[in-house]
């Protein structure tokens with residue numbers, strides 16, 4: 325079945341972009357809105373987007389008018405009678421969606437496919453309210469629809485077998501990458517992203533790290549385009565809270581339970597960029613806010629004398645050389661009095677025992693280098709319960725002298741980067757384990773829907789399954805949170821020494837009810 329004619333119901337934030345995507349791909353689009361004013365607004369959004377493309381040289385005037393000519397103004401639901409597919413993009417409220425589906429169900433031919441762009445509602449519940457639930461699927465675009473390449477194609481236990489494949493083909497014709505997923509709250513991208521963002525709020529709320537350090541750990545430490553707290557501000561704290569509530573209701577896992585601080589900020593109207601204040605503060609698109617402690621510390625001087633304690637390996641030697649070249653006197657003898665004791669820290673090892681052994685724990689700071697000593701690389705400065713403020717400042721000065729970016733972390737398993745990353749990777753592995761999606765689909769979803777430069781499984785393979793396993797085990801032992809328990813599949817990969825790339829892992833085929841007889 326080839327889809328040639330579509331109806332888009334609701335031309336708001338998402339719908340106008342979706343209509344544009346269809347029309348650009350050569351399909352005829354019937355635009356249906358709640359009233360004439362909303363239709364006018366939706367079409368002017370679409371026109372503005374096409375004009376921007378022309379002014380940037382991505383479209384010429386002839387193409388613009390051809391695309392525009394494919395979009396017809398619908399006069400109510402009756403105008404969807406002849407379409408091959410209708411997609412609703414109305415507000416995220418089940419009663420509105422059901423009302424729209426009842427209308428589409430009435431006017432569209434029984435062969436037409438009905439799709440919903442819902443982010444978090446149950447596609448099954450929407451489908452169950454229609455006369456032909458087999459033709460109902462989710463077709464979940466990401467914001468902004470003309471730019472983001474991911475489309476999650478959501479099938480339900482009621483979906484006809486051929487429908488998800490037809491919709492996936494259509495997505496490919498639109499220049500998108502479809503991933504097929506069952507009807508579970510949050511599908512792939514939101515189900516994986518939101519608990520990670522929630523966890524970042526938890527780290528902030530419990531004083532584990534500052535907001536700036538949490539965001540820097542994600543960008544400079546993991547390589548993500550934005551920190552989790554900045555991303556929450558972009559998505560909206562209220563929207564994020566609603567999605568987490570849906571996820572928590574569905575799965576009941578503690579990682580989905582919204583952090584109290586997230587609720588408080590949303591209740592206070594600090595909903596993010598759109599309100600000018602979220603976790604951070606904004607003036608337009610620019611981040612502002614009071615000077616942070618780390619900005620005040622930026623000019624702190626490096627110490628003249630440093631005691632270096634490490635495993636005596638090449639990392640320690642390289643660090644000693646770098647410190648000496650940067651003008652610091654370095655000793656390896658803990659008995660020599662110096663201004664700062666630097667302990668070369670390993671990802672999953674506590675710094676405190678080495679600090680105590682050095683005999684001057686108040687002066688001791690752990691230094692964990694994420695990516696060597698190249699300028700701009702991230703160093704985690706690890707503070708034990710005994711480290712003095714003065715020593716932390718001296719360590720900030722030392723890192724600045726070496727040209728390193730820094731975050732401060734407590735002497736806890738994973739420090740800061742691992743504490744953010746390992747549970748996120750464990751969530752991804754659990755999704756594969758639960759037959760939720762394949763590793764390749766999860767990587768595609770996070771790269772194309774959330775702008776990750778690398779998918780979680782590529783990150784995991786790069787970090788090494790064994791290192792992630794060791795980090796998670798240490799976190800689980802320290803806190804006992806079930807979400808830190810290493811997934812058995814991760815342990816298997818670590819034991820076998822195999823990457824996730826290219827491994828299928830689907831055990832039972834697509835989720836669906838067992839058919840009797």
Ligand SMILES: NC(=O)c1ccc[n+]([C@@H]2O[C@H](COP(=O)([O-])OP(=O)(O)OC[C@H]3O[C@@H](n4cnc5c(N)ncnc54)[C@H](O)[C@@H]3O)[C@@H](O)[C@H]2O)c1
Pocket residue numbers: 333334335336337338339356357358359362366413414415416417420424441442443444465466467
């Ligand atoms: N905003 C996002 O970033 C985003 C991303 C992915 C998915 N979604 C999903 O897309 C859907 C729409 O979200 P949005 O942000 O575009 O909402 P929106 O409020 O910006 O737009 C909704 C549009 O639907 C119209 N509408 C309302 N009732 C209608 C009716 N009965 N008939 C026809 N039109 C009607 C409204 O006039 C409005 O233009 C939701 O299900 C949402 O979860 C949103």
